[in-house]
Amino acid sequence: PGQVDFYARFSPSPLSMKQFLDFGSVNACEKTSFMFLRRELPVRLANIMKEISLLPDNLLRTPSVQLVQSWYIQSLQELLDFKDKSAEDAKTIYEFTDTVIRIRNRHNDVIPTMAQGVTEYKESFGVDPVTSQNVQYFLDRFYMSRISIRMLLNQHSLLFGGKGSPSYRKHIGSINPNCDVVEVIKDGYENARRLCDLYYVNSPELELEELNAVSPGQTIQVVYVPSHLYHMVFELFKNAMRAT
Template structure:
């Protein structure tokens, strides 16, 4: 395929599918449907994905082709667009799914698609960096609002696509862990997930700085609710990592003991809220809007050093500033939110709200 031009027939097909309506599913629905992974249900699930995935993927391919400021022509973005087009073609050329055999073949194919898209986030980050190099450095990032909104839609859609594929694939596990329905843990303890995410963040802090503040967790470890532990782990890991870094850098050359980071887990009727509090000096109010943009990071992109890392598992203390905006999308995906409240000169509180009801539809961009 030529670098920039897409065959006319393919683009027409993509346009046709991109115009169709997407169908959102809720956590509750995925949980109830997946709790009986009979061959018939797996067949229904595969037939749904066979129709749904091309619609979602086509929408992103169309957008990737028409981004402002010439972002669509950046080599990294062209690469991502080609992954989306390849996946669209794979899905569209797969015949109707009629029996167990078809379903098995289809599942193998969507597994491959998921792997193909592993590096979408860092590759898009690279594309945005390629763009930033060309733009006037004095340009106000608020002018890049369009790009920011696109990335929000794009990454939110990606979370949904990966959740649907991952959920379907996981339902094939012959020995699922107890209380798990695919990716969903029906009795997830937020305190336990917070503990494991904190330990991961702490070990990275130790590796990078040689020491790490303590982390204290408050909440009932026996309290559970249905959620996707990998999503929660990713969000808490990100928040704790930011707090550790702030505290570590503030107290590095001080003779005072670094104050601990506090994590509080509260269970309300509608929401489970996790608060991560640090005394890392806070963020000035003028800087707060920037922390949720994709175009701002105080750290350098790890991709500059090692282009082939998989971001889902990448572990550096500071990334390319994508942790917070992407964590907020994960929270919103199942009806939650992420808010950051800061006291400059003292510290920062992050509030992660998770919907307890699990009945909100996916937000479909």
């Protein structure tokens, strides 16, 4: 608790896509990443852990939320082990990257587990409109925090973990400098359509028009994390198809 209070006093460092891109493509240095993340990750973890601790007691007592809390506590403790270690020690740097990958894998199911906790809470105690609004406000902040922490973990893991797949060779960590927007949209549509066909035996067609105002006739490409864009369009298509 003392360490959580200490690190929660600091604000996370704002990072732009350009900063991620510049670091990953020009001067990617594992030592620099280590020195930044061993401070930044505890700050981000502690901030959201502090918010979790302010949830209603009955929600905190659900098995799923307790499990999520245990993951965050364990991850924070593992990161703090590196607080006073030398950045000049190659073994320390290697172990840190290993720890980052382990934390990333541990947090794979954070979102469904937290959602399960909220479901357990509502089923056991019901929920009034004010509490429901407060919990939803927390969840929005929790998911945003999770995305930013995941981004940092992914960038370090993919840049320095040494196990990038061939499809990621043109990527900088998880960022694609030339993300084809239409391709991602089509991919999201096809998967949403398959689900729609499975449940409703029918699905609406996609009418897609691509207009590149900067370079007419060219495909629209942006610097983005393809998986983030995919999840957004997939959810939009899925909800739109269900409404249709």
